[in-house]
Structure formats: C-alpha cells, structure tokens
Amino acid sequence: MIKVGFYQFCPVFGDKRANLHKIVEALERANADLLVLPELCTTGYLFTSQDEVNELSEPIPGPTTRFFENLTQRKNLWLVLGMAERDEISKKCYNSAVLIGPDGYRATYRKAHLFFEEKLYFVPGDTPFRVYDLGAARMGMLVCFDHFFPEATRALALQGAQIICHPSNLVLPGKGQQITRVRAMENRIFWILANRYGVEERGGKKLSFTGASQIVAPNGELLAQAPSDSESLQIVEISPAEANDKRVTALNDLFADRRPEMYNL
Numbered sequence: 001m002i003k004v005g006f007y008q009f010c011p012v013f014g015d016k017r018a019n020l021h022k023i024v025e026a027l028e029r030a031n032a033d034l035l036v037l038p039e040l041c042t043t044g045y046l047f048t049s050q051d052e053v054n055e056l057s058e059p060i061p062g063p064t065t066r067f068f069e070n071l072t073q074r075k076n077l078w079l080v081l082g083m084a085e086r087d088e089i090s091k092k093c094y095n096s097a098v099l100i101g102p103d104g105y106r107a108t109y110r111k112a113h114l115f116f117e118e119k120l121y122f123v124p125g126d127t128p129f130r131v132y133d134l135g136a137a138r139m140g141m142l143v144c145f146d147h148f149f150p151e152a153t154r155a156l157a158l159q160g161a162q163i164i165c166h167p168s169n170l171v172l173p174g175k176g177q178q179i180t181r182v183r184a185m186e187n188r189i190f191w192i193l194a195n196r197y198g199v200e201e202r203g204g205k206k207l208s209f210t211g212a213s214q215i216v217a218p219n220g221e222l223l224a225q226a227p228s229d230s231e232s233l234q235i236v237e238i239s240p241a242e243a244n245d246k247r248v249t250a251l252n253d254l255f256a257d258r259r260p261e262m263y264n265l
C-alpha cells in the first residue's frame with residue numbers, strides 16, 4: 001500500500017517565491033509517498049507575452065527542482081509538479097511536469113497537447129510518453145489538456161503505468177473531471193488529477209479554474225475529491241498492483257481484448 005495525494009491551491013501569478021513557500025508549508029504536514037501539484041503551479045497560468053514566459057520559466061533541473069529536493073529527500077517523498085520550463089540551449093519554453101524523488105530530480109515530461117493560447121507562448125512537448133518505476137509503483141505523467149487525447153493515456157497504460165499523475169489548470173467546468181474518470185476506467189489505472197482553483201484576470205483576459213481535484217480508482221470509483229473553490233490537501237492509501245488486473249468481467253480483459261490490427265492508427 002502507498003499513500004498518494006494532491007495539493008490543490010491557487011497560485012499567485014508571477015510570484016514564484018510566494019508559491020514555492022506556500023507549497024512547502026502545506027507539504028510539510030503531509031504524510032504521503034507520492035504527491036501531485038497543479039500545472040504551472042509555481043508561476044500561475046495566464047501569461048500575456050512571450051517576455052513574461054521567458055522571464056518566469058527556468059531550466060529543469062534548476063532552481064525550482066533544487067528547492068523541492070530538500071523536501072523530497074527529507075520526507076522520502078515523490079513529488080510531481082507542473083512548471084514553465086526554458087531549454088537553456090534552444091531557448092524554447094515548455095509547459096512541463098517534473099518528477100522529483102527521495103534521490104532528487106528524476107524526470108521531465110513536456111506537455112504534448114497545448115491548450116488554446118498556450119500555443120502562443122510554449123512549444124509542444126517532445127518527450128515521449130514514458131513510465132517511471134518508483135519502486136512501490138509505476139507511474140506516468142500527463143499535463144492537463146493531454147487527457148483529451150486517449151492515445152496519450154493508452155501509451156502510458158500499455159507500458160505498465162499503474163498511476164497517472166496529472167497536474168492541471170482545467171477551465172471547462174466538469175469536463176476534465178469526467179474525462180479523467182473515464183480514462184482511469186478504460187485503462188484500469190489509478191489517476192491523480194491535481195487541479196488549481198481561483199480566477200486569473202490579466203491583460204484584458206479572464207480565466208476561472210475549476211478545482212475539484214480527484215483521485216480515481218481503476219474501477220472508476222472516486223477515492224478523493226476536492227471542493228471547486230478552496231484549498232485542499234488530500235491523501236489516500238492505494239494498492240498500485242490493483243491496476244495490473246485489466247479484467248472487467250471473467251471473460252473480458254481490457255488489454256487482451258484490444259484489436260490493434262483493426263484500428264489503423
């Protein structure tokens with residue numbers, strides 16, 4: 001059994017220092033093995049120029065991953081968080097998720113499917129969908145809008161992911177929560193959706209984020225669910241091996257019953 005959870009909060013746009021300290025303060029009191037934070041949770045979401053993105057993004061590994069390494073090492077914790085990444089060589093910016101563990105920085109996933117005006121400021125990810133073995137569980141990362149593309153989840157599930165860690169800034173009311181529940185069921189995997197809440201209003205634009213972070217079991221059951229409009233740290237105990245059983249009836253195994261030769265993908 002392992003303890004997994006999410007921390008839902010409302011980042012302050014542009015104030016990385018305040019956001020990092022808020023996160024650490026919350027996580028200090030958490031007793032968990034794996035925790036997931038929202039997308040772009042160190043910077044906020046609603047960028048209004050490329051200059052802003054360039055200024056607030058940073059290399060990975062870099063200052064933010066080093067900042068969290070102290071916490072993950074001390075608490076023997078695996079942490080997944082969304083942040084703005086700038087590649088030092090190409091200078092391109094990515095909407096990324098990072099995995100930091102008891103031994104420090106482990107991996108980066110760059111969001112493959114950019115949502116709406118993210119396309120103005122970030123480039124689409126180029127990191128293949130990959131599964132990481134944490135010892136107690138095998139996990140994969142997706143960022144927000146990626147959940148709309150079933151192939152992304154399927155690629156991770158077919159590689160043996162037992163848990164999807166999903167930093168998000170969902171804005172379409174109710175949709176992401178429903179979709180991720182279906183993705184968990186159709187792949188028989190656990191899903192940790194860490195969404196943010198609150199409103200950002202900048203440069204004449206306004207976005208409301210839908211909160212309602214959730215943890216879903218392979219059978220679709222909701223193991224935890226946050227409110228839509230307030231801070232929430234929730235942790236549940238799961239057995240990752242439950243995700244290895246793909247049967248939905250005695251005669252139906254969701255992976256063995258696939259017909260890839262008919263899909264023409």
Ligand code: ACM
Pocket residue numbers: 039114115143144145146168169170171
């Ligand atoms: C989203 O991908 N942030 C909706």
